[in-house]
Amino acid sequence: MELKSNDHFDAVIIGCGMSGLAAAIRLAMFGRKVIILEKHNAPGGLNSFYSFDGRKFDVGLHAVTNFVRPGVKGKPLTKLFRQLRIDRDEFALCEQKCSKVAFPDVELNFSNDFELLVSEIEKAFPNQIDNFQKLVKAIHDFNEFDLEDKDRSAKKIISQYITDPLLVDMLLLPLMYYGSAKENDMEFGQFVIMFKSIYQEGFARPFEGVRTIIKTLIDKYRDLGGMRKMKCAVKKIITQNNNITALELENGDTITADHVISSIGLVETLQLCNDQKTKAEQSNIGKLSFVETITILDKQPKELGWNDTIIFFNDWQNFEYQKPKELVDPRSGVICMPNNYQYENNNELDEGVLRVTAMANYDQWTSLDEDHYAKQKKIWYDTLALKAMSFLKPINNDSTNDKDKLDNLKKQTVYVDMFTPRTITKFTSHLDGAIYGAPNKVKNGKTHLDNLYICGTDQGFLGIIGAMLSGISMANYHILQKN
Ligand SMILES: Cc1cc2nc3c(=O)[nH]c(=O)nc-3n(C[C@H](O)[C@H](O)[C@H](O)COP(=O)(O)OP(=O)(O)OC[C@H]3O[C@@H](n4cnc5c(N)ncnc54)[C@H](O)[C@@H]3O)c2cc1C
Structure with a gap:
């Protein structure tokens, strides 16, 4: 679209990720003159997609959390469909098979049926089951959507119920990996959001991956007459x-708006403002970043006996969730096999996919020159592949040593890719490659400016469903309900 200097809008949305798109749809739906400005040429932000060598990849999608089956009312997913007037079939969500949390001596399986997790805890931690049920009740009674709620340590609150630190770590690992911007803890409200979205609701994925969701949102927005300008950064x-x-x-134009909603992150937004607030927020830049390896296999994972959808692993005596001292901390991580969803008509993805995620150090990855960067990627690819193999059935029963295990995996491998914290910042502009943004969120989305609001990751609702709900809430709360 053509944008002219001095154009005026009811609202400008900065960023065309999930939250920005959802906020914009909501405003367009109520007749507001709204425009999305996006720095890159592809929509989707942190959860976009790309093609390489004829293959289509999701940037990161492991799972759409918050899955509930048709007919279940009052849950985030159903609220999202209602608010955006989207038919749930348009997202084409297919449920996970089964996932697990794997620690050295104990595993907890879980699925989209919460009772499986309850029975697994009863088996592995019989002394804790009553405590767990009390925690579940406290989670149920908590209003995580109170926009004025204060920060509290999740670890402290959970430990008041569950007295075995191993179970505390096992419950926290998936929730932290899928959303905590704080080192070694979570804000309790965020813990509740994640607990419900992962354990009590569940995982799903469209057969075509995240592009199905992005296409639905873009089509909806276009049909409502919403405007969008790509490759157009706000400077x-x-x-x-x-x-x-x-x-x-960035192109030199200047536009005006009654309201601005920014989805690019709190500190990132304040850094664009020509006033003093920026300095005070520097300490609120997230420290947690990740690497992810993507291995394309010539087989479906199930042919290798790998049937889990997602494995959250830790092989250290306790679980440490913090910026690693080395380039990568391979002691814990996430293994995801997007093939292992229950796709309609038993459809199968064309190739096998194995994704392995682990915590990484942004400063160290960005300090490498090109040559060392490429070398370190290879080294850490192998380390993580080997680590994943220790949680998966051996490809050949006779592979006894690490070299054999890696060689056997490589024999099944047709393509590999890997992203690092450097890639995240390059493609999303999130400071320090911090996927989950600032440790201290702004739940009510307010900033020091009366007509600037934050939505998405740094407002505090998590994951792609959370990000969309955040966009909706901020558009409703600050713009639609005000008028
Ligand atoms: C690798 C990876 C894997 C993930 N896996 C999952 C998963 O399996 N399930 C899940 O639910 N969530 C997952 N997430 C998290 C999820 O993607 C995010 O929570 C969500 O997409 C955040 O959306 P957002 O709109 O808040 O922000 P963003 O997606 O960051 O959107 C912000 C947008 O603003 C743009 N922008 C930045 N600066 C400017 C500027 N100056 N001017 C204009 N535009 C600008 C950016 O380019 C970006 O498009 C994953 C994230 C990553 C990175």
Whole structure:
């Protein structure tokens, strides 16, 4: 679309990720003149997609969390469909098979049926089952969507119920890996959101991956007459007397708006403002970043006896969730096999896919020159592949040593890719490759400016469903309900 200098909008949305798209749809639905400005040429933000060598990849999608079956009312997914007027068939969500949390001597399987997790805890931690049920009741009674709620340590609160630190670690690992911006803890409200979305609701995935979801959102927005300008970064937010007076764009144009919702992150947004607030927020840059390896196999994982959808692993005596001292911390991580969903008509993805995620150190990855960067990627690819193999059935029963195990995997491998914290920042502009953004969130989305609001990751609702709900809530709360 053509954008002219001095164009005026009811609302500008910065960023065309999940939260920005959802906020924009909501505003367009109520007749607001709204535009999304996006720095890159592809929509989807942190959870976009790309093609390489004729293969289609999701940037990161392991699972759409918050899955509930048709007919279940009052849950985040159903609220999302209702607010965006999307038919649930459009997302084409297919349920996971089974996932697990695997620690050195104990495993907990879980699926989209919460009772499986309850029975697994009863078996592995018989002394804790009553405590667990009390925790579940406290989670049920908690209002995680209270936008004015204060920060509290999840670890402290959980430990008041569950007295075995191993079970605390096992319950926290998947929730932290899929959403905690804080080292070694979570904010309790976020713990509740993640507990419900992962253990009590569940995982699903469209057969075509994240592009199905993005296409649905883009089509919806276009049909509502919403405007979108790609490859159009916001360079500066010009302010006066606690208000935004204009937005300066990378191409030199200047536009104005009554309201601005930014989905690019709290500190990232404040850094665009030409006032003093920025300095105070520097300490709120997230420290947690990740690497992920992607291995394309010439077989379906189930042919190798790998039937889990997602394995959250830890092989250390306790679980440490913090920025590693080395380039990567391979002691814990996530193994995901997107093939292992219950696709309609027993459809199968064309190739086998094995994704392995682990915590990584942004500063170390960005300090490498090109040559060392490529070398380190290879080294850490092998380390993580080997680690994954220790949680998966051996490819050949006679593979006894690490070299054999790796060689056997490589014989089944047709393609590999890997992203690092450096890739994340390059493609999403999130400071320090921090996928889950700032440790201290702004739940009510308010900033120091009266007409600038934060949505998405740094507002505090998590994952792609959370991000969309965040966009919806911020558009409703700050713009639609005000008028
Ligand atoms: C590798 C990976 C795997 C993940 N896996 C899952 C998963 O399996 N399940 C799940 O639920 N969630 C997952 N997530 C998290 C999920 O993707 C995010 O929570 C969600 O997409 C965040 O959306 P958002 O709209 O808040 O932000 P973003 O997606 O970050 O959107 C912000 C957008 O703003 C743009 N932008 C930045 N600066 C500017 C500027 N100055 N001007 C204009 N535009 C700008 C960016 O390019 C970006 O498109 C994953 C994330 C990653 C990175």
